[in-house]
Amino acid sequence: EMLEEKVQERTEALEQSNENMQRVNKELVKMEKSRRHMLTNISHELGTPLTLIQGYVKAVLDRVDEENHDRYLRLTYEKTLILDRIIGDLFELSKLETGKIRFDCQAVSPAAYIRSLYDKYELSFKQEGYSFEFIDRSASVAHRGAPVWIDVLRMEQVVTNLLFNARKFTPSSGFIHLIVEQSGSREKGDLGVRVTVQDSGRGIDEEDLPFVFDRFYRGKESSKNSSTGTGLGLAICKEIIAQHGGTIEVESKLGSGSAFTFTLPVMNDMEEELAHDKGSE
Numbered sequence: 001e002m003l004e005e006k007v008q009e010r011t012e013a014l015e016q017s018n019e020n021m022q023r024v025n026k027e028l029v030k031m032e033k034s035r036r037h038m039l040t041n042i043s044h045e046l047g048t049p050l051t052l053i054q055g056y057v058k059a060v061l062d063r064v065d066e067e068n069h070d071r072y073l074r075l076t077y078e079k080t081l082i083l084d085r086i087i088g089d090l091f092e093l094s095k096l097e098t099g100k101i102r103f104d105c106q107a108v109s110p111a112a113y114i115r116s117l118y119d120k121y122e123l124s125f126k127q128e129g130y131s132f133e134f135i136d137r138s139a140s141v142a143h144r145g146a147p148v149w150i151d152v153l154r155m156e157q158v159v160t161n162l163l164f165n166a167r168k169f170t171p172s173s174g175f176i177h178l179i180v181e182q183s184g185s186r187e188k189g190d191l192g193v194r195v196t197v198q199d200s201g202r203g204i205d206e207e208d209l210p211f212v213f214d215r216f217y218r219g220k221e222s223s224k225n226s227s228t229g230t231g232l233g234l235a236i237c238k239e240i241i242a243q244h245g246g247t248i249e250v251e252s253k254l255g256s257g258s259a260f261t262f263t264l265p266v267m268n269d270m271e272e273e274l275a276h277d278k279g280s281e
């Protein structure tokens with residue numbers, strides 16, 4: 001009987017480790033796929049402007065199309081600006097990932113902080129025709145007043161990036177909502193604040209969705225009409241949020257809009273006290 005029990009135990013353990021292996025394998029396949037996507041996109045994003053620059057410069061050197069030379073030079077200059085932005089973003093991302101950027105954090109009230117960012121863009125977004133709203137759903141809940149520990153400039157970069165993306169992919173007759181609410185609860189020890197940028201824009205293809213936070217990943221549509229993006233914005237957002245102990249995710253439906261949501265932990269009483277002591281040193 002003892003033997004039977006042992007065999008049973010072993011079998012279960014084997015099954016468990018088999019399951020784990022399968023999970024790891026799946027994860028690896030996903031990583032490999034996303035790495036391949038990234039390489040394709042790096043070559044594409046850097047290669048396209050370079051090829052164009054070569055063409056314009058060659059035309060000038062060979063003195064063909066002379067009446068267009070001014071335009072070619074201007075286009076060349078514009079393409080170098082794009083390359084400069086890509087390289088700048090890439091450099092920033094790698095500095096973030098290797099921990100070379102020091103965060104200058106302070107305790108701030110999340111709702112008031114997000115509101116201040118809304119105020120900054122309210123006029124211009126509304127002037128462009130958007131129905132742009134700030135929605136504070138944190139007002140009635142427990143964590144009102146509980147601060148988050150953030151680098152305000154870095155966090156502004158995240159919110160701005162999400163807002164500008166929303167604007168880029170939403171016709172000006174649409175809406176953009178900036179929402180603040182509670183996530184988790186004090187009792188469960190996972191109390192946080194959730195910030196959402198929701199738009200009524202063109203949405204994201206289900207196929208693209210798992211990759212939008214990857215470096216250089218741009219939806220098929222975005223890369224086709226080669227607008228101004230670098231495909232690095234969301235990767236940078238994700239890294240900044242991760243370094244604040246938070247997470248970021250996206251929900252979207254093609255044709256009806258997207259919602260990018262990040263969650264940050266709020267400080268507990270002890271952390272608040274520590275931060276306060278530090279501040280008054």
Ligand code: ADP
Binds near residue numbers: 167199201223232258
């Ligand atoms: P970029 O905007 O420079 O292309 P991002 O990393 O900011 O790069 O975004 C990656 C891709 O995710 C975009 O190219 C686009 O396809 C998709 N995307 C991001 N935000 C939105 C949005 N609000 N609505 C629709 N698509 C979006």
